[in-house]
Amino acid sequence: MDIISQNLFTSLPFSPEALSNWNENIDRDLLEFIYKVYDKQGIVVKEDGSRISINHKDTVIYFYLNYRQIFQEWIKRVTLTAGQFNELIPNLIDDPEFGKVGKYFIAWNCLIRYIRAEALFFCIDHINETISEINSSMYLVSGFYYKQGLEVLRNFLEEVVKPIYFCINEAAYKNWRLNRFQHLQMHSYRDKKGIINTLLEKTIIDKDIAKEFSDLYKELSGCVHGEKKWFSSSNFSYERLCKWNDLFCRSINLAIKLVIININEWQRQKLKNIDEKVCLYCHNKHKILVNRIIEHGEEIYLEQKCSQCNQVMIIRKSQPVFKVTVSNDDGIEENYFFLNR
Structure with a gap:
């Protein structure tokens, strides 16, 4: 689909x-x-x-x-x-x-x-x-x-x-x-x-x-x-x-x-590889490192860092949610959360 x-x-x-x-x-x-x-x-x-x-x-x-x-x-x-x-x-x-x-x-x-x-x-x-x-x-x-x-x-x-x-x-x-x-x-x-x-x-x-x-x-x-x-x-x-x-x-x-x-x-x-960890940015499939654990209320998040491009992703432990930071046209950073598919 x-x-x-x-x-x-x-x-x-x-x-x-x-x-x-x-x-x-x-x-x-x-x-x-x-x-x-x-x-x-x-x-x-x-x-x-x-x-x-x-x-x-x-x-x-x-x-x-x-x-x-x-x-x-x-x-x-x-x-x-x-x-x-x-x-x-x-x-x-x-x-x-x-x-x-x-x-x-x-x-x-x-x-x-x-x-x-x-x-x-x-x-x-x-x-x-x-x-x-x-x-x-x-x-x-x-x-x-x-x-x-x-x-x-x-x-x-x-x-x-x-x-x-x-x-x-x-x-x-x-x-x-x-x-x-x-x-x-x-x-x-x-x-x-x-x-x-x-x-x-x-x-x-x-x-x-x-x-x-x-x-x-x-x-x-x-x-x-x-x-x-x-x-x-x-x-x-x-x-x-x-x-x-x-x-x-x-x-x-x-x-x-x-x-x-x-x-x-x-x-x-x-x-085709739904359980495989992949960096959203460089598509590295090796050494996605956990930097720290973040607690928000009852939810636990893992801050993961790609060892290849050094980009950071925030993933919910119970049901993966990624946090993506991008810069808009004015140079201001915007944070987005989205459910892992």
């Missing part, structure tokens, strides 16, 4: 809707997507060890409004920068296509937030890097560096695909962590030596996703390899902004499918 249902795909692609017209009816496809992601029963573990049952869906609206505000600020920054160049710019708040950009930005951030909170990730480094790539692309485009903003989107796709490959190739993942990973061809699913073809042959992805990735990656590679059509001065261009818009939405639309495939494949791998 999949941890995250592929029924999420039915909410994609998102429809273009002007941000100025968003409400609970207009942007229903976005809210429907987020609710599907978060519609899970969960448990909050209090300091005294007591547990409270919740549905993660109840918290969705707060995340949605927060990321919507961030996106509105981005649109204001684009408009303000254009004004500094004495450029006339359409009102992007009323532009349906840029409303679609907002939907994908919010959807990705909400999805990644859930993945981190539930520790569903195969590799936390790649998950965190996808947020950096998206933010970098938007930041560059807000200064009208369209080519550079598109180059970052290619990096974004790589951060999503590589963990799927590493999930079925443990040796490659270890080499990557040691900075010994040999670069493999990626973009062409027709290339028998490529990562995409490997995933296709093992039926982890299907032909449609393989072709979608190949076509999109090839188009973004034109920016990296300096194709003339992508060269431009750093001035506002509505045409280039719209082109970035299209590729941004297509990239996240595909990435949503790929990251869900990665999560479900990783869960299947873990179920």
Whole structure:
């Protein structure tokens, strides 16, 4: 059974809707997507060890409004920068296509937030890097560096695909962590030596996703390899902004499918060795050390430390619960508790 249902795909692609017209009816496809992601029963573990049952869906609206505000600020920054160049710019708040950009930005951030909170990730480094790539692309485009903003989107796709490959190739993942990973061809699913073809042959992805990735990656590679059509001065261009818009939405639309495939494949791998202790961060299976025992009310927790990467995990002794600490976009650490599956 999949941890995250592929029924999420039915909410994609998102429809273009002007941000100025968003409400609970207009942007229903976005809210429907987020609710599907978060519609899970969960448990909050209090300091005294007591547990409270919740549905993660109840918290969705707060995340949605927060990321919507961030996106509105981005649109204001684009408009303000254009004004500094004495450029006339359409009102992007009323532009349906840029409303679609907002939907994908919010959807990705909400999805990644859930993945981190539930520790569903195969590799936390790649998950965190996808947020950096998206933010970098938007930041560059807000200064009208369209080519550079598109180059970052290619990096974004790589951060999503590589963990799927590493999930079925443990040796490659270890080499990557040691900075010994040999670069493999990626973009062409027709290339028998490529990562995409490997995933296709093992039926982890299907032909449609393989072709979608190949076509999109090839188009973004034109920016990296300096194709003339992508060269431009750093001035506002509505045409280039719209082109970035299209590729941004297509990239996240595909990435949503790929990251869900990665999560479900990783869960299947873990179920094969359900009693095996594995570090959440580096996947070390040896010498998970117990640092200390922590008592909260009637509950007893074990603070475990990975001997390889030195990351610390908090596990409930009676029924394993992990505590994961990650840094958010503002550099503030957030602690998450989740039940061991």
